[in-house]
Amino acid sequence: xxxxxxxxxxxxxxxxxxxxxxxxxxxxxxxxxxxxxxxxxxxxxxxxxxxxxxxxxxxxxxxxxxxxxxxxxxxxxxxxxxxxxxxxxxxxxxxxxxxxxxxxxxxxxxxxxxxxxxxxxxxxxxxxxxxxxxxxxxxxxxxxxxxxxxxxxxxxxxxxxxxxxxxxxxxxxxxxxxxxxxxxxxxxxxxxxxxxxxxxxxxxxxxxxxxxxxxxxxxxxxxxxxxxxxxxxxxxxxxxxxxxxxxxxxxxxxxxxxxxxxxxxxxxxxxxxxxxxxxxxxxxxxxxxxxxxxxxxxxxxxxxxxxxxxxxx
Amino acid sequence: xxxxxxxxxxxxxxxxxxxxxxxxxxxxxxxxxxxxxxxxxxxxxxxxxxxxxxxxxxxxxxxxxxxxxxxxxxxxxxxxxxxxxxxxxxxxxxxxxxxxxxxxxxxxxxxxxxxxxxxxxxxxxxxxxxxxxxxxxxxxxxxxxxxxxxxxxxxxxxxxxxxxxxxxxxxxxxxxxxxxxxxxxxxxxxxxxxxxxxxxxxxxxxxxxxxxxxxxxxxxxxxxxxxxxxxxxxxxxxxxxxxxxxxxxxxxxxxxxxxxxxxxxxxxxxxxxxxxxxxxxxxxxxxxxxxxxxxxxxxxxxxxxxxxxxxxx
Numbered sequence: 001x002x003x004x005x006x007x008x009x010x011x012x013x014x015x016x017x018x019x020x021x022x023x024x025x026x027x028x029x030x031x032x033x034x035x036x037x038x039x040x041x042x043x044x045x046x047x048x049x050x051x052x053x054x055x056x057x058x059x060x061x062x063x064x065x066x067x068x069x070x071x072x073x074x075x076x077x078x079x080x081x082x083x084x085x086x087x088x089x090x091x092x093x094x095x096x097x098x099x100x101x102x103x104x105x106x107x108x109x110x111x112x113x114x115x116x117x118x119x120x121x122x123x124x125x126x127x128x129x130x131x132x133x134x135x136x137x138x139x140x141x142x143x144x145x146x147x148x149x150x151x152x153x154x155x156x157x158x159x160x161x162x163x164x165x166x167x168x169x170x171x172x173x174x175x176x177x178x179x180x181x182x183x184x185x186x187x188x189x190x191x192x193x194x195x196x197x198x199x200x201x202x203x204x205x206x207x208x209x210x211x212x213x214x215x216x217x218x219x220x221x222x223x224x225x226x227x228x229x230x231x232x233x234x235x236x237x238x239x240x241x242x243x244x245x246x247x248x249x250x251x252x253x254x255x256x257x258x259x260x261x262x263x264x265x266x267x268x269x270x271x272x273x274x275x276x277x278x279x280x281x282x283x284x285x286x287x288x289x290x291x292x293x294x295x296x297x298x299x300x301x302x303x304x305x306x307x308x309x310x311x312x313x
Numbered sequence: 314x315x316x317x318x319x320x321x322x323x324x325x326x327x328x329x330x331x332x333x334x335x336x337x338x339x340x341x342x343x344x345x346x347x348x349x350x351x352x353x354x355x356x357x358x359x360x361x362x363x364x365x366x367x368x369x370x371x372x373x374x375x376x377x378x379x380x381x382x383x384x385x386x387x388x389x390x391x392x393x394x395x396x397x398x399x400x401x402x403x404x405x406x407x408x409x410x411x412x413x414x415x416x417x418x419x420x421x422x423x424x425x426x427x428x429x430x431x432x433x434x435x436x437x438x439x440x441x442x443x444x445x446x447x448x449x450x451x452x453x454x455x456x457x458x459x460x461x462x463x464x465x466x467x468x469x470x471x472x473x474x475x476x477x478x479x480x481x482x483x484x485x486x487x488x489x490x491x492x493x494x495x496x497x498x499x500x501x502x503x504x505x506x507x508x509x510x511x512x513x514x515x516x517x518x519x520x521x522x523x524x525x526x527x528x529x530x531x532x533x534x535x536x537x538x539x540x541x542x543x544x545x546x547x548x549x550x551x552x553x554x555x556x557x558x559x560x561x562x563x564x565x566x567x568x569x570x571x572x573x574x575x576x577x578x579x580x581x582x583x584x585x586x587x588x589x590x591x592x593x594x595x596x597x598x599x600x601x602x603x604x605x606x607x608x609x610x611x612x613x614x615x616x617x618x619x620x621x622x623x624x625x626x
Contacts, residue, residue, distance in 0.1 A: 188579055189537050214530075216609070217533045221533045221536070224534045251612065258529065262501060266501055296529070299564065
């Protein structure tokens with residue numbers, strides 16, 4: 001217990017994207033900018049700020065290009081801004097907005113693919129390949145990831161080999177990283193371990209980002225399971241905001257506050273100031289108009305213990 | 314993922330003891346009996362039903378002897394009833410009530426011991442030794458366990474060797490098992506692993522029960538961590554009821570509903586019918602007069618997925 005671990009974990013904040021995309025209230029751009037700047041001030045170096053999707057279908061993300069104009073200069077200070085892209089049109093919008101890197105996401109189950117994008121996995125994959133051509137022509141880096149990577153509310157458990165066969169042609173185009181997502185938060189640790197291991201083994205040189213939700217209290221357990229496998233990159237939202245509009249019963253993302261508390265307590269560094277992070281919660285709560293769901297957003301903070309040997313007696 | 318695991322995990326329901334002991338409302342004995350019988354009907358074979366403590370200080374537990382009269386016959390059907398005992402007087406009350414086995418609990422930190430029992434660990438240990446003499450003279454089996462086994466809200470992290478030195482003289486008296494408790498739910502997986510391992514190594518032939526709370530969303534992660542170490546016995550309360558009156562900020566126990574969901578999903582058997590278990594929640598909510606806190610008590614149930622290969626397409 002006293003062995004110091006100095007391994008650094010990257011927490012990618014996706015509050016402005018996955019957190020806000022199903023909120024009833026469309027948060028004003030200025031408030032999103034305020035939250036993003038506060039997150040950077042708290043130490044985040046990776047922010048997912050929006051999606052280049054149909055603004056009529058997802059009005060919450062309609063200002064993604066505007067966010068690049070407001071926040072783009074943060075990249076000069078070492079901050080990486082991500083946005084989601086699903087087709088060539090979205091890729092061109094990302095290019096036009098000045099994005100330096102994007103994430104491409106594809107469902108790993110036919111049922112989720114059809115309900116989410118009204119198309120088969122193959123059709124969605126073709127659209128991502130077309131998007132990649134636009135991105136490569138404009139020197140925009142891209143990561144590729146699967147939704148419902150472990151279990152789908154419609155099709156049930158996702159066979160791990162599906163993740164590999166879906167990601168392989170996209171990775172072959174020159175992806176900078178891969179991602180696996182438990183989009184509905186219904187995966188148990190054994191499922192997450194098996195699916196993530198298949199991706200690790202298929203793409204041993206790729207950085208892997210794990211994206212977890214917390215429908216059943218399995219979220220932090222899934223973090224610990226994947227940490228043990230050497231995963232060092234996690235998506236999270238402040239206060240556990242989020243859900244999935246096309247996955248009934250899905251709860252919010254894992255809370256970045258709970259995740260970072262866990263990571264620091266387990267001995268990992270994140271570069272994030274937890275007091276500053278907690279200080280952003282009131283702004284976010286004001287923006288969305290309802291309480292957050294992470295444990296640390298619902299209980300009074302208890303001071304962290306001193307290490308053994310320095311404990312008060 | 315397709316390898317079937319048939320290992321059986323024992324879940325000890327402590328709703329009537331740790332769940333109810335700090336509720337403002339004293340639940341009528343008849344309602345406790347109804348809940349206990351429903352738990353047995355759902356498949357539980359181990360119930361912790363009360364404490365033999367000062368009824369003026371803890372009126373919620375004043376009817377423990379009466380519960381033995383009402384529920385004692387369940388032991389003929391293979392159910393094990395536990396109660397907590399802290400001194401010779403309590404041990405004699407347990408003997409008189411017809412208890413066949415009890416649990417002896419001692420704080421693993423001086424700060425918690427003083428705030429919980431107004432005495433040092435050594436004084437509390439002497440009282441347990443006196444209790445053991447009464448129990449042994451009457452052929453009542455006993456298990457011994459530590460509170461604040463990993464971290465104390467007053468003293469900070471608990472050195473693992475303290476658990477061993479505190480438990481050793483009690484185990485030497487002929488204990489049937491040992492227990493470690495994260496009484497305030499503030500232990501992270503690394504702490505739980507280190508403390509539990511010290512106890513495993515010191516008492517390799519003893520069954521070990523792990524008792525977890527869920528203040529910071531670490532509860533289920535701590536279950537997974539200790540399952541990996543071979544732990545097969547867990548305390549839990551229905552809906553995550555509970556707390557600790559002498560530990561500020563402590564949240565409820567891990568919910569038996571969330572725990573059993575996790576165990577079944579991970580491939581373990583428990584013998585417990587989750588639908589019947591869910592059916593008991595309204596009775597418990599009525600008994601206490603407020604909502605429960607486990608995830609499954611706060612979200613609509615989502616049907617369990619079919620195994621891969623039998624998933625709907």
